[in-house]
Amino acid sequence: MTDTNDLTSAALRAGFAAALGEGGRQSRWLAAFADVPREHFVPSFFQQDEQGRWYEVSESDPGYLEAVYSDTALTTQLDEHGVPTSSSSEPRLMLTMLDALDAEPGHRLFELGLGTGYNAALASALLGSDNVVSVDVDPELVRRARKHLERGRYRPHVFAGDGAEGCPDRAPYDRVIATAALRRIPPALLEQARTGAVVVAPIGFGIAKAVVSEGGEASGRFLPVPAFFMPRRVPGKAPDFAGLETQLGRTTSVPVTDVLDRLRFPLSLALPGYRSCSWRDDEGELTGVGLWTEDGSTATVHVSGRVRQTGPRHLWEVVEELAAVFPDGEPAREDFGFTVNAAEQRAWYGEVGGPSWAM
Ligand SMILES: C[S@@+](CC[C@H](N)C(=O)[O-])C[C@H]1O[C@@H](n2cnc3c(N)ncnc32)[C@H](O)[C@@H]1O
Structure with a gap:
């Protein structure tokens, strides 16, 4: 990038962080958004034209930086069928999830879903690189994220593997975040979390926030925000x-x-x-x-x-x-909670003991 682009980037990034903080939002993560250049992690992304055909937008294309500093999810990988398999999530939703962690400098964080590495870099800015561990199931994405991280000054620990297994070598964790949709909180992540640890994860079309108690148990509620993260893909039968x-x-x-x-x-x-x-x-x-x-x-x-x-x-x-x-209207996400114990994970409505579903 040229010096002029660096200046443009710095100005856009400052405006971007200010927009995320609009309405007097108090968040210690806003400084991280103002600090970490998102373009380091998204050197190109895919957009769809009116016919739904994907095309690539990269650093030299007009509008690239403005898109990088907009509040949009940017698709960064497609499979052979044109289905998105990785993205840099919508920044406002990233901020909401980071805020929900209630994290403090020095906390150790495990992230399931390294993707571009942007969230891991943001986390490093507040918690310290050595306290951040992030895993992606796709080794090619991990290779690319390492290259992206080399453009800046944060060096979290990043690995290829199934994030559902956590990373016992660097446990215990004070905070756990997932940035790929899960069906339930993986037991290994609860085992590797300290008592009192906060877990924030997309489950179904919502974001669950749980506090871990003794023996790998946890309970919590859903945040009021909708979330449609890419699911962790599992082989399955086609619809008949x-x-x-x-x-x-x-x-x-x-x-x-x-x-x-x-x-x-x-x-x-x-x-x-x-x-x-x-x-x-x-x-x-x-x-x-x-x-x-x-x-x-x-x-x-x-x-x-x-x-x-x-x-x-x-x-x-x-x-x-x-x-x-639910005979009328849309039930509010924050009225749903969930409980994890040795026997099962269960989502419920209203209160424990209300209508419930095994997760
Ligand atoms: C929305 S992207 C993550 C965005 C990322 N945090 C960032 O800042 O760019 C979701 C990622 O989860 C990864 N993923 C899906 N299933 C996974 C699993 N079981 N373990 C680890 N990563 C997984 C995908 O490969 C994808 O890169």
Whole structure:
């Protein structure tokens, strides 16, 4: 980068950190956002054109720095099907998650999901590089993140591996953060956390914040913010839409749109890892929704209310049960909590003992 670009970057970064702190937000992490150049970690990213085709934007392209210093998630890796597999998350959401850690300088942090290394560098700015350990399942991303980190002055410990196993060599941790969507908090991360440690992790379509107690137990609540992180991918069966075409099916009184909006978050707790798609007609009007889980269970629901289901689990029954628990409106994420003990992890609504779902 030229000196002029460095100046532009410094000015944009200062404005970016100030915008993150708008509304009088008090956060010790704002200094880290003002300090760490995000462009070191995102030398290029992918954007979609109007037809949904991906194209790469890099340092020499117009608008690159402005995009880097905007409050947007930047896709940094695509698989062979054009599906995003890594990104630098939305900065405001990163700040919310870092704030939720209640971290102090000197705390030791484990991060699941190194990605570009940006969050690990931010964490190093407050906690000290030697106190930050970050792991990514993709060795190529770890290689790139190491190169990115060399452009700045922070040197957290970064490794390739399954973050669900933690990093026992550097345990115990005072704080744990995950930046890939999890279905539950991995037991190894709880075992490697100190009593009183705070864990912040995307679970379903929300962010869970837990405090660890003795013996690997933990409990907490969800933050009020929505979050749609990339899931940790697991091999699974494809949806069996073809097998449903010949079924007569049955009718439901639950509107198909409920799974797209007001019941979306509770469904992500009740059916961990579920996937969905929707169909529209030529005018763009919704005609139906498909749901499936990795065991091959598949449901389609037409806007007329016709439900067809196949596979080991009847997925629409789960939606109907949720609609009975939440007959009106969208339940607030912060009214959901969860408890982890030796036997299970369970999400609940309202209070322990309220309606609940195994995670
Ligand atoms: C949203 S990105 C992380 C963003 C990153 N913290 C940053 O600052 O750029 C999610 C990352 O989680 C990684 N990931 C997914 N499953 C994982 C696992 N089981 N263990 C460690 N990393 C994982 C993905 O490879 C991806 O790079």
